């Protein structure tokens with residue numbers, strides 16, 4: 001669907017990461033791990049970029065998590081970080097088939113702003129009574145409060161700034177009902193796929209969303 005969405009909250013959730021919450025437009029339905037296209041005019045130029053849901057549902061409001069990389073961030077992510085409640089954006093979506101579908105055990109491998117879908121999927125799977133493991137690579141982690149809550153609720157949460165294979169070997173069981181997800185930018189996705197294979201999993205069975 002296409003809709004104009006209204007910002008209800010913008011919160012820093014890390015030193016280079018913001019969580020932006022929107023009022024859910026009528027008729028909008030989406031699952032954790034799906035993404036939307038957000039568009040706006042910035043300094044007279046029209047931009048549109050994709051962002052993955054970071055809330056466990058979209059019942060009354062929904063959230064996306066945006067990384068604003070000090071070196072690589074472009075005009076649109078910087079614009080999103082400066083939004084305030086009441087601001088409006090154009091939305092299309094949801095898009096994507098690499099989302100949570102009620103699997104009995106989720107293993108989410110996240111890099112950078114990929115932590116958004118990791119916490120959204122983790123919270124939804126926990127609420128559904130399913131098992132949750134998250135392996136998150138970042139040297140300056142975001143969403144640490146929600147990760148702590150998930151850990152306290154029984155999830156296995158590993159935050160690392162090093163190689164992925166060993167932490168993945170600890171959580172990939174390849175048992176029936178287990179689903180591995182990967183969310184992050186291009187280099188991270190390549191590395192995660194290799195690490196899944198090294199940990200005994202099959203990267204071709206993973207649900208992978210590459211941020212570009």
Ligand SMILES: Cc1cc2nc3c(=O)[nH]c(=O)nc-3n(C[C@H](O)[C@H](O)[C@H](O)COP(=O)(O)OP(=O)(O)OC[C@H]3O[C@@H](n4cnc5c(N)ncnc54)[C@H](O)[C@@H]3O)c2cc1C
Pocket residue numbers: 035049050051052053064065066067068069072073074075076077078112113114116117185209210211212
């Ligand atoms: C399916 C999909 C889902 C996505 N979901 C998210 C999401 O949930 N959260 C999110 O922050 N982004 C997400 N992205 C990326 C997002 O769409 C933009 O590309 C990003 O915000 C940069 O936009 P920009 O206009 O600021 O920079 P641009 O000028 O478009 O990009 C500048 C360059 O920097 C790189 N870059 C920008 N930001 C980062 C970063 N934080 N880390 C590493 N490299 C970076 C880009 O890949 C590009 O090469 C997603 C992309 C896709 C395709």
